Amino acid sequence: MERKRYVLVGTGGRAEFFYGAMVRDFGATAELVAFCDLNETRARYANRLIEEKYGGTAVDLYKASDFEQMIKDKQPDTVIVTSVDRTHHHYIIRALELGCDVITEKPMTVDEEKCQQILDAVERTGQKVRVTFNYRYAPHHTKARELIRDGAIGKVTSVHFEWLLNTEHGADYFRRWHRDKRNSGGLLVHKSTHHFDLVNFWIDSQPDTVFAFGDLLFYGRENAEQRGQTDFYNRATGNANAQHDPFALHLDRNPNLKAMYLDAEHEDGYQRDQSVFGDGISIEDTMSVVVRYKNKAMLTYSLNAYMPWEGYRIAFNGTTGRIEMEIVEKSYVNAGGEKADEGALEGKRITVYPMFGKPYEVQVEEREGGHGGGDPVLLNDLFGEPEEDPFHRAADHTDGARSILTGIAANQSIRTGLPVKVDQLVHFYNKGK
Numbered sequence: 001m002e003r004k005r006y007v008l009v010g011t012g013g014r015a016e017f018f019y020g021a022m023v024r025d026f027g028a029t030a031e032l033v034a035f036c037d038l039n040e041t042r043a044r045y046a047n048r049l050i051e052e053k054y055g056g057t058a059v060d061l062y063k064a065s066d067f068e069q070m071i072k073d074k075q076p077d078t079v080i081v082t083s084v085d086r087t088h089h090h091y092i093i094r095a096l097e098l099g100c101d102v103i104t105e106k107p108m109t110v111d112e113e114k115c116q117q118i119l120d121a122v123e124r125t126g127q128k129v130r131v132t133f134n135y136r137y138a139p140h141h142t143k144a145r146e147l148i149r150d151g152a153i154g155k156v157t158s159v160h161f162e163w164l165l166n167t168e169h170g171a172d173y174f175r176r177w178h179r180d181k182r183n184s185g186g187l188l189v190h191k192s193t194h195h196f197d198l199v200n201f202w203i204d205s206q207p208d209t210v211f212a213f214g215d216l217l218f219y220g221r222e223n224a225e226q227r228g229q230t231d232f233y234n235r236a237t238g239n240a241n242a243q244h245d246p247f248a249l250h251l252d253r254n255p256n257l258k259a260m261y262l263d264a265e266h267e268d269g270y271q272r273d274q275s276v277f278g279d280g281i282s283i284e285d286t287m288s289v290v291v292r293y294k295n296k297a298m299l300t301y302s303l304n305a306y307m308p309w310e311g312y313r314i315a316f317n318g319t320t321g322r323i324e325m326e327i328v329e330k331s332y333v334n335a336g337g338e339k340a341d342e343g344a345l346e347g348k349r350i351t352v353y354p355m356f357g358k359p360y361e362v363q364v365e366e367r368e369g370g371h372g373g374g375d376p377v378l379l380n381d382l383f384g385e386p387e388e389d390p391f392h393r394a395a396d397h398t399d400g401a402r403s404i405l406t407g408i409a410a411n412q413s414i415r416t417g418l419p420v421k422v423d424q425l426v427h428f429y430n431k432g433k
Helices: 015-025 040-052 064-074 085-097 112-125 139-149 192-203 221-226 255-260 262-268 370-383 397-416
Strands: 004-009 030-037 060-063 078-081 101-104 129-131 156-166 207-215 286-293 298-307 311-318 321-329 345-354
Touching (some): 004 015, 004 064, 015 040, 030 064, 040 255, 040 262, 060 064, 064 085, 085 101, 085 112, 129 397, 139 192, 139 345, 139 370, 156 192, 192 286, 192 397, 207 397, 255 262
Parallel strands (some): 004 078, 030 060, 078 101, 101 129
Antiparallel strands (some): 156 311, 207 286, 286 298, 311 321
8 A cells, every 4th residue: 555645733632643643553554744833842742752652753843834835845645634623624725725635633614614615625626535533433333323224223213312521521621722612613513523423424314404502501700600619710730729629730740731731831822721610711511402304313412511420321213113322431631641541431331122122232342442442443544554344434524514514503503592404504515425
């Protein structure tokens, strides 16, 4: 297989998932040739990890303003985009126009205007975009798709999907850039893109109409004041008021977070450890969504970001039975040096309830690697020699758009109090997809 050249834009917490795998496992098929970031300190730290943690060779560094020069110099086959969500479209579109394919971290982008620009650019250039939905590859999620595909419960008519983010992982979205909805699209785009993509994947359909409620009911200063809290702070590191706050993140106590963020603050002023009970939070922490799909199935979905445990419950109702899934995930802090814990399971249960038969448990063999062994399969799909996949888990720009449009429509519904027709948000060129 031909060895392909890659560059990566955005060397924050998510980037290591990609560059670490390339250097460690895919040297024969993938060559990382450059990093691009607005923060040189953070990019230098990524190079240090390549050398010290993965035994590789440091790559050339470019500032964000020199992105096009990097493409000219390095002539990559593919650009990997792991920057702040609101900037994804900029790098995706320019990379496509310069003749590169793109691998982008989810969400593909944050609103319908930027989404349309990406769809237009793919149509205009003929280049390819891959969106890294690693949840599709988790064996228990693939098993749910297999059960539905093979008719275990007949035709799916409705799905109930409850996702719980706990006070470690869930709170983390309110400490960092994600807390500003302009950056992330809120959790209904940044986080729920995984979940909405899974529903599209599971029931093999597309969202048609969306209605939603959402609010900030736990995090934020006003909510804390109403509960009687009096000790406030802007950032946790070095602040006496944060010493006994269970929600505080102290960057100087974690070598990885210190090197990646605290030591890099002098360049861009970004603070990774802001108070979850501070001002300036514009995303919701409590969300309820109803979706009608083109195949007439209905989804009821909830996401709460301050729960005592992390995981989710799903029920698929069909014309000949019901499937129930309960998954408990191990919590983690992004870029906290615990990459193996991302998506790790503490418990799982899949039960099929036939309409006129005895219920039975479905066993799923988990493998080594994040998300129950799904991450290595995704990474091989991206950088290795992909194997034949009967479930078609590889996600392109259309899949990326379908997933975020549910969240984008939900955000619009929250603002207006009205249902939103997804087809009115963007124009798809490939109607059959």
